[in-house]
Amino acid sequence: MQAMQSKLFPNGLGADTVFSAASVARAVNLNATDPGVTNFGVYSLGDIVPSNSPNYNPAPSGFVTSYTQFLDWIDLGGDSNPNLQSQLNIALDGDGGATPGLNAVQAGYNTVYSAAAAQYVLQKQAAATVGDTIAPFKSWVLTNYPQYAAAKNQLDGAQSKVDQLSNQLYGPGYQQVQLARQITGINGGAQDPTTQNAYNMQVTSATYVPPGSTAAVIGAAAAVSTSTTAQGVSSFVPLYSLDTAYAATYAEWQKASAAGTIGETFHFDSHSSDYDYKESGWNASAQASWHSFFWSASASSSSSAQTVSVDDSSSDFSVDVSFVGVKAFSITPGTWYQNGSLLSTYKDKLKPGAPDFFSDNGALARRASQIVLGFEPTITVKLSASDYSRLKSSWQTQESLSVGVGPFSFSGSGGADSSKDNIHYDDATSSIKIGPIQSTMPVLLGVVSSKV
Numbered sequence: 001m002q003a004m005q006s007k008l009f010p011n012g013l014g015a016d017t018v019f020s021a022a023s024v025a026r027a028v029n030l031n032a033t034d035p036g037v038t039n040f041g042v043y044s045l046g047d048i049v050p051s052n053s054p055n056y057n058p059a060p061s062g063f064v065t066s067y068t069q070f071l072d073w074i075d076l077g078g079d080s081n082p083n084l085q086s087q088l089n090i091a092l093d094g095d096g097g098a099t100p101g102l103n104a105v106q107a108g109y110n111t112v113y114s115a116a117a118a119q120y121v122l123q124k125q126a127a128a129t130v131g132d133t134i135a136p137f138k139s140w141v142l143t144n145y146p147q148y149a150a151a152k153n154q155l156d157g158a159q160s161k162v163d164q165l166s167n168q169l170y171g172p173g174y175q176q177v178q179l180a181r182q183i184t185g186i187n188g189g190a191q192d193p194t195t196q197n198a199y200n201m202q203v204t205s206a207t208y209v210p211p212g213s214t215a216a217v218i219g220a221a222a223a224v225s226t227s228t229t230a231q232g233v234s235s236f237v238p239l240y241s242l243d244t245a246y247a248a249t250y251a252e253w254q255k256a257s258a259a260g261t262i263g264e265t266f267h268f269d270s271h272s273s274d275y276d277y278k279e280s281g282w283n284a285s286a287q288a289s290w291h292s293f294f295w296s297a298s299a300s301s302s303s304s305a306q307t308v309s310v311d312d313s314s315s316d317f318s319v320d321v322s323f324v325g326v327k328a329f330s331i332t333p334g335t336w337y338q339n340g341s342l343l344s345t346y347k348d349k350l351k352p353g354a355p356d357f358f359s360d361n362g363a364l365a366r367r368a369s370q371i372v373l374g375f376e377p378t379i380t381v382k383l384s385a386s387d388y389s390r391l392k393s394s395w396q397t398q399e400s401l402s403v404g405v406g407p408f409s410f411s412g413s414g415g416a417d418s419s420k421d422n423i424h425y426d427d428a429t430s431s432i433k434i435g436p437i438q439s440t441m442p443v444l445l446g447v448v449s450s451k452v
Helices: 002-008 035-046 063-072 082-093 102-129 137-144 146-170 173-184 245-259 335-346 385-396
Strands: 017-027 200-205 233-238 240-242 264-269 297-300 305-308 318-333 366-382 401-405 408-412 423-426 431-434 443-451
Touching: 002 264, 002 318, 017 366, 035 200, 035 233, 035 240, 035 318, 035 366, 063 173, 063 335, 082 102, 082 146, 102 137, 102 146, 137 146, 146 173, 173 335, 245 318, 245 366, 385 423, 385 431
Parallel strands: none
Antiparallel strands: 017 443, 200 233, 240 318, 264 318, 297 305, 297 401, 318 366, 366 431, 366 443, 401 408, 423 431
16 A cells, blocks of 8 residues: 555655555446536535544545535624624524514525425426426426425525625624525535536436445446436536546547556565554554555355455465556645635634534544545456465355455456456466456546645
8 A cells, every 4th residue: 555655656646645545446437428427426426524543434425515514603702782683693593473584584495495306207207207397496496396396496585684684793704604605505505406606517317326435346237326327317516626637648548448458566475564654744643554445355156255364474465456557636625625625714713612613533634635446447456375275266156246355346147348258367376366347437446635
C-alpha cells in the first residue's frame, strides 16, 4: 500500500489531508452513455463525509445535508428583539392554529413532491409498455399534478416571510448566510430536484447503491444503479465536478488495454513491513498490518463460500497487483459550496447545543477531495508449493467459481470473462494469475479526504 501511495502522491498528501484505502475494490461508472448516469456517479463519490478511519467506509450521500444543517446553526449575534423573535418563531413553527410555519410547510411540500414523483414513475412505466414516452418530470408535474405548484407557492411564501423577519432581527450578516442557504436549498439551489440551475446537475437514477457499498465483481454485469432503467427518473442533485484530466486518462487506459500494456505493478511479499498509517495522514499511533489487504483469498460456488488461508510469512510468498492504469483524480463541490468560505468564517460561531460538526467524527469533519481509481487489475500470487497445491485443488473442483483475492473479486461460471477462464496456474513457479479481464469501468481503490 505504501508503494501505491508513494507512486500516486510522490510529494506526500499535504497538510490536513488523509488517505483511506478501500478494503474492497468498488466499481465506479463514470463513462456511461447517459451523461445523467455519469453525473450520478460523480455526485455519489463527492457527496459523502468519509469516516474517521484509514479504511474507506462509504456512506449514503450526506455532505450537502450536513453543510445545510451547519448553516442553520450559525449564530449571527446581534440585538435580541423579543417581538421580532416571537414573530420569527411563529413563521418557523406556526401559531398552533390554522397558520402553519415554514417547517410544517416544508414537510408538506416534501410529501407532495414524493407523491408526484411516484405518480410520474407509474405513468412513465405505463407509457413504456405501449412504446410511448411522457414529458420530463419538471414540466409533467406542473400540468398533471396541480398540488405540486400549490405546495411550492406556499413554501416560497413561508420562506420569504422567514427571510424578511430574520433580516430585521439579525442584520446584514444574515444576508450572507441566507444567500448560502438559498444556493444550497431546494428552491432554485443545489438541492432543487426539478429545475436545472447553476448549482445542480442533471442525473438519471434508478435504485441507487452508493459506490463502495458493494464490491466490484469484475466480469459480472454492472449493478442496477449504473444504468438507466425503465424506472429511472431524471432529476437534479447538487453539482460536483470530476477532474478534467479523467476523460483523457480513461481514453489512454482504453488504448493501453487494447494493446495489452500494463501501466503500474505493485509488489508485496513476506518482507513488506507493516504499514504506518502516519504515512496516510492519520495519527502516529494508528498502525496496522496491510497483510490482510491483499493477502487473503476466497472462493465460492453457487452453494458455498470459503476463505483460504495462506502462509504469508513464507519466503516463497508474494503478490503482484498490476493495473492498466491507476491515478488519483480531484473531485470538488460546485459554487454552492463557495470554496468553504462560510465554514472558515462561522465554524466557531455556532448556537449553543449545535451538533458535532468538526471533531474527528463530526458530520463535517472532512470531505472527499480526491478519488484513486485503478483500471483492469491483474493479480499474480506466488505461494509455497503446499499452499499452491491446496489452493489450485480447491478452486479447480468448483463447477462455477467466484474468486476474491484481497479487495478484488472475479466472477463467472465458464465462458467469456469468467473467473475460471481467467485463472492461470503455473506449476513450475507455484503461482496463480487472475486476469486481466477487460472492463469499461475503473475500480475505486481509495479516497483522499481534506479537513474542513
